Amino acid sequence: MAPSLLSRLSQEHDLVLKTFRLLIADLCQQFNGGHPGGAIGMAAIGIALWRYVMRYAPHTPSYFNRDRFVLSNGHTCLFQYTFLHLTGYRAMTLDQLKSYHSARPDALCPGHPEIEHEGIEVTTGPLGQGVANAVGLAMATKHLGAEYNRPGYEVVNNHTWCMIGDACLQEGVALEAISLAGHWKLNNLTIMYDNNQITCDGSVDMTNTEDVNAKMRACGWDVIDIEDGCFDVAGITQALEKARKSTEKPTFINVRTIIGLGSKAAGSAVAHGAAFGAEDVKNMKRAYGFDPDQSFVIGDEVREFFRDIPERGEARVREWEALVDRYAAQYPELAAEFRSRVRGELPSNWRDLIPTSFPDKSTATRASSGLVFNPIAKEIKSFVVGTADLAPSVNMTWPGKVDFQHPSLKPTSGPRGAYNGRFVHYGVREHAMASISNGLAAFNHGTIIPVTSSFFMFYLYAAPAVRMGALQRLQCIHHATHDSIGMGEDGPTHQPIEIAALYRAMPNLLYIRPGDSEETAGAWTAAVQEREGPTIVSTSRHAVLQLKTTRREGVLRGAYVLQEAEDAQVTLIGVGAELSFALDVARELGGRGVRARVVSFPCWRLFERQERGYKREVLRRHEGIPAVVIEPYAPNGWERYADAAVCVTTFGHSLPGKAAYEFFGFDLDSLTGKVVKYLGDLEEDGLLRHEFMQL
Amino acid sequence: MAPSLLSRLSQEHDLVLKTFRLLIADLCQQFNGGHPGGAIGMAAIGIALWRYVMRYAPHTPSYFNRDRFVLSNGHTCLFQYTFLHLTGYRAMTLDQLKSYHSARPDALCPGHPEIEHEGIEVTTGPLGQGVANAVGLAMATKHLGAEYNRPGYEVVNNHTWCMIGDACLQEGVALEAISLAGHWKLNNLTIMYDNNQITCDGSVDMTNTEDVNAKMRACGWDVIDIEDGCFDVAGITQALEKARKSTEKPTFINVRTIIGLGSKAAGSAVAHGAAFGAEDVKNMKRAYGFDPDQSFVIGDEVREFFRDIPERGEARVREWEALVDRYAAQYPELAAEFRSRVRGELPSNWRDLIPTSFPDKSTATRASSGLVFNPIAKEIKSFVVGTADLAPSVNMTWPGKVDFQHPSLKPTSGPRGAYNGRFVHYGVREHAMASISNGLAAFNHGTIIPVTSSFFMFYLYAAPAVRMGALQRLQCIHHATHDSIGMGEDGPTHQPIEIAALYRAMPNLLYIRPGDSEETAGAWTAAVQEREGPTIVSTSRHAVLQLKTTRREGVLRGAYVLQEAEDAQVTLIGVGAELSFALDVARELGGRGVRARVVSFPCWRLFERQERGYKREVLRRHEGIPAVVIEPYAPNGWERYADAAVCVTTFGHSLPGKAAYEFFGFDLDSLTGKVVKYLGDLEEDGLLRHEFMQL
Incomplete structure (x- = not known):
């Protein structure tokens, strides 16, 4: 969009910004909670992105080649929810938008964005991870594009936009991912940094005084500064468009904003995680020329401002589908494979x-x-x-x-x-x-x-x-x-x-x-x-060792009988790398006149999915046969399937593998001895059956 | 040390370097395993540090004001072990040094440095954490110094030296800590970066192409480059001394080295995690002018080179003790407190x-x-x-x-x-x-x-x-x-x-x-x-709620009876934030004619430390009273103490707290109903006693 046009729109932007900011204030005020400040500060970024730059289709939310948006600072979810509403995502009605912090179990507005809901690409909230998710999304585009695009047929060429706050730049996972994105030269990735210099504890300079732009450049990123991030929709739009056109590097847009702009709490940590209070919200409305007694007001001009977005999105989808059709005519096999991938199928x-x-x-x-x-x-x-x-x-x-x-x-x-x-x-x-x-x-x-x-x-x-x-x-x-x-x-x-x-x-x-x-x-x-x-x-x-009786189908059921025994006196549960130990001990017990059966138990959750009948048949604890699991782990949870465990309840020890096993009593003699002693103890004191024993 | 003297020593250094490198090669070759390459590459850094710069006392390893050394790249532990041996740590005999990768359970040379052993400040191995540990050590010095030092009495002023490899600069935890160290201006912290550009997968430029020096500067660090890190002991020594004198910032010394220098695998990933092979080790010895058939050779000149270190260390300890004595005379109360802190006492x-x-x-x-x-x-x-x-x-x-x-x-x-x-x-x-x-x-x-x-x-x-x-x-x-x-x-x-x-x-x-x-x-x-x-x-x-019968002494035993019942039919286990639920359910059950006792169970490990008698008395499962735990967590491990659980086995849900509890069935009606139904089921099918039930 031409700069001149954008500045002519500035009055319109002003109204949209005010409307958006009051919506956020109202949404938090209704249940007296939530995170208003960040969302309010980022309003202009949102307009630039959703109105002018991002390529998406609200009525076809899963359009394959859409731009991806990640809200790494997920606590500002109202920012995303509100733009989803304004841009016409059908599920996000005003009624649903108001479900934020409500007790409605079917709400589409959880406290952090969740992938299940329309228009949300990834679930975010634990800070920093959104950045890494965005790197993965941008990689996916590069990868699929390299595999499937052909000259004149860019079937995958979307951009990934990642919104972050100050905190995301402190978390290690983001720093790791930033380094990789620079290394891989993911020029289809843009981070928009909501630089409001506020986190929960106060001003960021209490904990972070680094030169973030220099750090990002050192990591192989282009950097663009936006000074007036609260209002300069035109400047932000130009920066985003420049970022999309980057040929060599991912782009980091450092946008100075003011958290909770317009409220009394503006610019302070108080604006981060609490509603502003009814009076302050009213004052904001007065200052903005709105009726202080009305809430959730979205005027016609604002509706109009976003109105054509769904249709533009549908046109984009049709264009892409036509492109893929032409591509299929030109490259039928490749296109068939591509379409199968789009459907998420495996051969x-x-x-x-x-x-x-x-x-x-x-x-x-x-x-x-x-x-x-x-x-x-x-x-x-x-x-x-x-x-x-x-x-x-x-x-x-x-x-x-x-x-x-x-x-x-x-x-x-x-x-x-x-x-x-x-x-x-x-x-x-x-x-x-x-x-x-x-x-x-x-x-x-x-x-x-x-x-x-x-x-x-x-x-x-x-x-x-x-x-x-x-x-x-x-x-x-x-x-x-x-x-x-x-x-x-x-x-x-x-x-x-x-x-x-x-x-x-x-x-x-x-x-x-x-x-x-x-x-x-x-x-x-x-x-x-x-x-x-x-x-x-x-x-x-x-x-x-390769064992004779192991079965891959058994693994799919979580646990299975590896070796049955008539009139068994004990079930030995073997697991993973130590499975053969269970078989060896069973043999050794046999030599000592103790009848042991052996169960291989590779996966609890797969086992839990089985019917009760199968589970009983495998474990046979209901017949009163005690079960002993052999695994050099903390035994927590094995109590569900076993009566006793040869396990490890301390940290390990640096020794060659075999010596480490022996050090912790995982050798044939010790193991057998422990099982025999346990069975003897059980005989002597039946009450032990009520207690899980670590052998 | 004057530069001229250091360069006169270069011949001596040459011999020490060769001796050290062959020792490492031999130590790995004896058991055909281990990590030789990094240790060999870092030899010159080690000489500069242990011989010239670091202030420590091998015969008083716990000397309070010693410099701290952290080996963040802990897999190169032989580097540290070998210098501990050469500089006279008594526990680290040559015989012990050879225990690396042996099956001796009492070895002092585990595969990564462990804090229990003389001369080791922290256990390292999981990469990146050593950097953060070093930041903590340097903070401790700054903190204690600010609290206890007085003009003329610097009772705590040691330096922390942290050795890292390429990998540590990739791990998020290190990047977080680096940012903080710069922010806090910890000028008593120096990172020595063994920049050999090799990790397990190959050359670092496969995964990291950032400008590390620029990144460190952006994070508030001084940077010093060392080009010839394999041999330039004098240059490294000067850099370390400059780092110690830094007045404003922590220092990052970027030392270019060659992994596995002298072996055929030099400069490649092969040198990282495998012994070089007998023939290659012999060739190294030949090339260095050593007898290829002799191993673990430490000549007299090399012994001489390190000989005075223990005595210098003891002199340093005496000097510090004298300083603290004078300090005590001048500031008796402060010194008493300081000495109590040194002994690790709590008031x-x-x-x-x-x-x-x-x-x-x-x-x-x-x-x-x-x-x-x-x-x-x-x-x-x-x-x-x-x-x-x-x-x-x-x-x-x-x-x-x-x-x-x-x-x-x-x-x-x-x-x-x-x-x-x-x-x-x-x-x-x-x-x-x-x-x-x-x-x-x-x-x-x-x-x-x-x-x-x-x-x-x-x-x-x-x-x-x-x-x-x-x-x-x-x-x-x-x-x-x-x-x-x-x-x-x-x-x-x-x-x-x-x-x-x-x-x-x-x-x-x-x-x-x-x-x-x-x-x-x-x-x-x-x-x-x-x-x-x-x-x-x-x-x-x-x-x-504040409950009437809770007892802090009960917490110290891990679990205790909160409410006993005659002829109890069920034990309800309550935990933490949901403890009152157990009491409420017990009351409600009483109204329905079911006698329930209640146990508060805040900590498993404290409970496990109790005698069997106490444990039985608390749980009374041996009397056949079934126990039901109420906790909205995955129940794994509760099977040890309970027969059934009202628990959560999915992820949670965004709802206001009370609504979230209700959503998952943690309200009085649901809870009571589940317990009643469970007791009924048990009556009907005794076999259920053999199975842990999720209610």
Whole structure:
């Protein structure tokens, strides 16, 4: 838009700004809560974005090539909700808009934006992660564009706009992602920084006095300053348009704003997280020339200002669909594949790519993961596989893999990459890896299935992002290697004693510990077919035996009987890297006249999905057979399935794997002795059946 | 040291460098594993540091005013171990040095440095955290110096040296901490960056192409470049000495090195995490003029080179002790306090500062925390209390508190601070907050007890650091507010459904949910008296009733009977913010003729420390009384203490607190109905006793 036209519109903007700001004040005032200040400060940015720059279609919210908008400072959600309403998103009626902070369970205006709702691209709220999500969304565009665009047919070329506050620039996950976006030269990504210099505690200079523009430039970003971010819609619009045209770098737009502008609390932390009070809201209305006794006023001029947006959006959708039709005529096979990806489909043959059997030799399950999954990754373009600098350890590379890199990059070591590459080196940035992967997955349901990989311990760094993936039911597959104390010498800092307790408790997530290659096939099958949620495939560093009776179908049911026994006196539950221990102990017990059955139990959540009958059949605790689980983790939660555990309740110890197992009593003699003693104790004191025993 | 002298020493340095590098190669080769490359590349830095610059005392390793050294790239631990040996730390014999990667359970050379061992300041390994630990150590010096130094008596003025690799500059936690160190102008902190441009996956430019020096300058650091970091001991020494003298800023020394210098793998990722192979090690020895068939050779000249270090250290200790003696003569009271702090003592009256009773009105337990702890924080200087930008929410400020800030800072809002301030605004940097706090605690056992505060959910961001605090048994107290779904409108992104599962499983850590002010008094009492480990005090956002029968002593035992019942038919377990629900349900059940007893259960780990007799008496499950726990969390682990749970197994929902409780069935009617139905089901099908029921 020409600058002259924009400035002629400034009166109109003035009215829209006032209307918007009063709406926010009213929406918070009605329930006397919420976060008004940021949304009010960002009003002019919103007008520039939703009215002039962003390409989207309110009546076709899932239009594939739409620009993506991420509100990383998710507590300012009213900013987004209100623009969704003004620009004509059908679900966001004024009535719904007013549901913010109400007790309506069906409200579309939760305290932070949630992906389920129309016009919301990702769920945000835990600060910083939105930035990484936006990097993932921008990557998705670059990746799909490189794969599917042809000269004259830019079927994927959207832009990603990320709104952030001061806090997002303090969080490590954002800083990691910013560094990567600069490295990858994601020129289709723009951060709009609501620089109001206020956080909850007060002025930002209490905690941050760095030169943010210089820092962003050092990270490979272009920087544009906007001095009057509260009113200069024209200046912001020009900056956004310049950002969209950037050819080399992502753009950081540093917009000076005033939090809670117009209220008494303006410019102070008080404006951040509390309503202004009825009197102050009235005063704002008076000052703006509005009726102080009317609320939620949206005048006709304001309605008019946004009126043509849905239709412009629909025209855009039709244009894109026509483009894809012409593309399909020119490149029929490519277009068929593209359309299948747009529908989020996986080629139906993916299961056939998994080996039906494996060499009968000891294999680390991290290596089994490679045997199982790399053929899928190689063939099926939906998978974008990354690692947080542990490529040599996690076995996730396939022959001929191409790295996702800007094509101009000539790394000192290794081959050049390209944007259509599907292997991502994230560097040592676990949190950003998982959070960017959420963005890749959120681009469009099922179009990209991101896979991450690292040591299991470092999924604690990534945990906030893994959680957000689970909350959003995004299919991300995390390959977590070096689980259990068997990982050895790296010691307690790397031995994930208690990390599984978190992931087993996390809703919507499958945490699976396979025990050999066959079970690893089951684990990856479960992960790939779990289209509505993330999976952690948790594998061993060290080689484990191939067991005869393991079954991938058993893994899909969470737990299954590996070895039944007549008149069993005890059930041994084996898990993952230590599954063979359970079989060995059962054999040894047999030699001592104790009849033991063995259950393999790779995944709690899959087991919980089974019918009660199956569960009883597997565990047989209702028959009074005590169950002992063998796993060198904190036992929390095993109490549901077992009466006792050989477990680890301290942190680990730096020793070679086998020695570490022995140190903690995970050798055949100790294990057998503990089970025998437990059964004896039970016989002596029946009351122990009421208590979970750590052996 | 004069430059001329240093260059005359270059021949000597050459021999030490070769000896050191071959030692590292041999130490890895003996067990064919480990991380040789980084340690070898950093050899010259080590000589500059341990021989010329660092102030320490190998024979008095815990000398209070010693310089602190942190190896953030902990996998290069052989670097540190070998210098500990060469400089005369008594525990680190050559025999012990050789225990690296051995199966000796008593080895002093675990795969990453561990705080328990002589000469190790903090346990490192999970990358990036060492940087934050070092920031905490440097803060401790500034803080204690500001509090206790007097003109002519600098009783605390040590320097902190932090060694990092390329990876540490990628991790978010380090980036957060770097920003804070610049903000606080910690001129007593130096980062030595082993810039070898190699990580596991290959060259750093595959994942990081930013201008690191410019980024550090933007964050408020001085930058010094060293071009020839492999050999230029003189140049590095001068840089380190300049860094120590810095008056305004922390210093970042960018040292170009070559990983695995001298081996065939030099300069490549192969040198990072694998031994070089016997033949390559022999070739290195030949090239260096050493006997290829001899290993672990440390010649007399090399021994001589380091010989006087222990004695110089002892002289330094004597000098400091004499200084403190003179200081004590001049400032007897201050010195007495200082010496008490050095011994890590708490004033014996701390318990008396806790109110003995509380106003009988509904109070959020986050506010109760303030009532209980702020009087202690105000009086007792050991406590350094911080928040990740949630000061208005966490209630941890006391009248007259002074912020920890550089005295020159004039923040736009709020008063000026000082280095002797004890309230820390960390900004929105939860991970750095916890990791810096570990550094504060590690400075000297008990001298500083850091307290952090944020919403419970954001302790997932901080989890890797909370874990390292637990692993090191550092006393850090974390005040985690807004626990449970009762926190309301912020919604599922902020409702910590499954986070307690992690912390209840984490060894050495107390996770305590108090149910009212009286129990909050118990929780903080437990936290303060837990001198060998961290505590999370987990509190509510919303007001809860003051209950009549709660007892702080009960909290100290983890669980206790709140309300006994004759011939009880069910035990209701109440927890934290929902404790009153259990009492209400018991009353309601009574009205329906069901006799219910009530147990308050704020902390699993404290309960586990009790005798079996006490545990049985509290739970009475051995009498066949079924127990039902009421807590809106994932129930994982409650199976140990209960037969059934009214719990939450999905993510939360954005609703006002009361509505959120009702949405998930946590209202009197639903709760009572569920318990009644469960008891009925049990009567009908006894087998259910073998299964944990989610009601």
